[in-house]
Amino acid sequence: MLYSDKVMDHFNHPRNVGVIDDADGIGEVGNPVCGDIMKITLKIDDDKIEDIKFQTLGCGAAIATSSIVTEMARGMSLKDAVAITKKQVAEELDGLPPAKMHCSVLATDGLKVAVDDYLVKHGREPIAGEVKSADPNFDPHADEDDHDHDEA
Amino acid sequence: MLYSDKVMDHFNHPRNVGVIDDADGIGEVGNPVCGDIMKITLKIDDDKIEDIKFQTLGCGAAIATSSIVTEMARGMSLKDAVAITKKQVAEELDGLPPAKMHCSVLATDGLKVAVDDYLVKHGREPIAGEVKSADPNFDPHADEDDHDHDEA
């Protein structure tokens, strides 16, 4: 199994790591039991992604896809952002090993959840459709609500 | 599979090869279908083996066991000669590979048949007991009688 140079570049030098403190939208997906979890925070202005940051616990591919998706989404309209496919993410990274294709879902799902979070908070209809959000049972030390991204 | 030096010596320099023209006893055993056939001719005096010669078609072990058995039997009484066992033959050759142990039977059988041939010809009781003599069907070019050792 080999990662492309671009995957390794994004893994070694991930772009846009961190948390936007007063984020407009927050998405957290994945599950530590499965080994990876990702959180995306968005700053949104006029239905455009003005700023985007991520945090990821996961393998090389999980970190690289998180990083690249923040680069791809920055400046995009919300509609375009939720339309980013896992295939596009993988292509943007010059491919992913077959066993790692699922990681690119994590990144696009995180983005979708964050966008919908923003929309729902503002009383609007979600546009991204169903995605698997973070498993609420993963954190033994937290209150139930702590990691419900809708309320974080 | 390895032959001992002594086997190789007897194979490369077989002793007592040939046919005694006016033999007192003749033994032919084995079967070309099985790959080996041996003929022993004896010169007998006072129930002692005075001279012994062999001819063998067969593998290295068949030739070596034939050779050694002629050396062992020379000068022996008929009674002692027919008592030579395949184990003794193998031991005399510093051992035989397991897959080749059957070859030592060929040599002792040939000797037995030759001794009994002598005794029967002289109206005496055979002393060697049952052995498998040469298969009478092996020779497409010969008359039936040609290779019946009792009458050769």
Add this chain to the structure above:
Amino acid sequence: MDTPRRIYFDYAATTPVDQRVMDAMMPYFMEDYGNANSLYALGRDAYRALEDARERFAKGIGATHPSEITFTGCGTESDNAALLGITARKSPKGGHVIVSKFEHHAVLEPAHLLEKRGYEVTYLGPREDGIIHVEDMVVALRDDTVLVSIMHGNNEIGTIQPIKELAAAAHERGALFHTDGAQTLGKIPFDVAELGVDAASFSGHKIYGPKGVGALYLKRGTPFEPQILGGGQESKKRSGTQNVPGIVGFAKALELMLEDQAEESLRLAALREKLTNAVIERLENTEQSTTVDPAHRMPNIASLLIKGVEGEAMLLQLDNLGIAVSTGSACSSGSLEPSHVLLSIGCPPEIAHGSLRVSMGRFTTEADVDYFLEVLPPIVERLRSMSPVYDRMFGSSAR
């Protein structure tokens, strides 16, 4: 830094061929290249080399007779052959088999196949200490138990099973006993007579021998149905033209291991202790995967749980700095489940994902350990800082 440092800490995965092993093999590639089954001089030379290697290998594991050693193509093949070959001859119509839950896949997969073929298989769990306990096996044994297969040293957590006691207890109930010795051969004492096993598997490339050669010990009289069929080589137990250089190299490699086994195992155990203790001291939320005492651990394997990081990410970061380690993370293998070994000793999956196996060997120095101890903490801290859940999951618990 001119040449980047390159430190190999994955000796449990594979090892470089030792120069002396290479030297022993060399004549058999281009000069004494004969087929060991041929009758002419070149074949006899190969045969002699092969049988000499078999004799030395047999001696090295305490076998009574060289014919008890069958050379194979790898450790996996040996494990497969032991499980499938013994059951097929001893009890072809089915029966009960016991394997431990943390066997290598080379044992577990044939065990699954046996289930498909109608055998019943008990997957015996280790306790939290990472050891298969005799009492637990005794409970699992049945009158129709055909075969028990429990590995000697576990390749991930490095624990050593009490094979002698396990084998004796299995025999008491009439079961045969196989052990996978791929990890322990040459590293700690492995004597088939002392252990009392009926069968054991080994792999060349784990002990500075070549890849592509394995061995299977079958005690005389052990029922066995050959699994690779053909020309009848290896006394009909394993067909295929023998890999003479590989086999010669394997025997040489074993002899070299035995030459300094006692000192080397002490040396490595000290390095392991140093490394383990320092990591735990320097990094919060970090522990050994089992707390069993050092006497029950292989000298060369440190198994660490670095909580709140994912193993593959850690591995790749260490690799950037020239350090080769391994992890039981699912993501490193492309499967969804993390290491079945860690799960079997009760390690939760979210912790198992952050496991790190540091395995040491002949060329490991204290300087290597020091370098590792220098570079690991910043890597872990950086990855933890990138995690959305580290503080939530572990932030308060260990301070």
Add this chain to the structure above:
Amino acid sequence: MDTPRRIYFDYAATTPVDQRVMDAMMPYFMEDYGNANSLYALGRDAYRALEDARERFAKGIGATHPSEITFTGCGTESDNAALLGITARKSPKGGHVIVSKFEHHAVLEPAHLLEKRGYEVTYLGPREDGIIHVEDMVVALRDDTVLVSIMHGNNEIGTIQPIKELAAAAHERGALFHTDGAQTLGKIPFDVAELGVDAASFSGHKIYGPKGVGALYLKRGTPFEPQILGGGQESKKRSGTQNVPGIVGFAKALELMLEDQAEESLRLAALREKLTNAVIERLENTEQSTTVDPAHRMPNIASLLIKGVEGEAMLLQLDNLGIAVSTGSACSSGSLEPSHVLLSIGCPPEIAHGSLRVSMGRFTTEADVDYFLEVLPPIVERLRSMSPVYDRMFGSSAR
């Protein structure tokens, strides 16, 4: 004579590793020794070498995709896996299988095992010319025929089967087709696309590659149940840590074979004709084991029947003079029956015992052939003179 002459005429049994193959392998023993399944740099280097070798090997046999190549531990393992693995997946409950009568034991023995497991097996005979004829196979094919396995070049008598036609006819009846290419790979054109086979087996040490490595071609989509189970290497088709040096060497060896295949096969065929014709001319009661025309013979194998002598004795006498050949005599193998190959083409046992296979290769020279022609007649004459039955059996017939 100072150094005794040493002439190798048993290239069909095994070959020396070519120096260039050795050079290609060397880096992977002691430097790039990584496990190809490890994620760090050393593992990735091994992985790259492995996949590069797979690609080159695939190209060398005309495979569409590298993933169609599975590397194994030997040719025997490949043959076993093809027969057992394909049937187990395609038709696990049984069915009809066709193999030729003169297959290598690596195919015949698994065929016997299939019979034990409830499959019906037809053992298809060659005609007297030593060839499996399409018409004969067509008669044997049935609606429930799962798999046909017929070798490309026969290792004893050197005849080449019409694989393209055989495979097409098998496919017409819905059967899959496997061919054992161990003897022909690299020696005559072998292109899986051109031949149209679903599976094919190869062995490294037959083409100046190392012992202990084989390959199995499985056309994409060919049903296959892995036969060696464990860590899931080789895309789950063959578990066990890959023998990287061996595999790299195998791929290199194939490339070298292909480089001068056309010239080399002409050169060897000429030597074969010279040797065969001269032996027959100089020695009475001597013939080729088949009279098929040279176009249907492998260039490198001369198969002679020297009547009235036993093969092993002849072999050992030749060996005394430094010449290594092989024989189908039963006595050379410790079995009672002489070569099943010779019997299958109607050769009587008493003649088959005197068969001689002279197989030539890269380092064979015309001087070698001349020396052989010089020393063989006196050896044969001496052995015939020691036989109690030569004159009786053959004395009059051939004069």
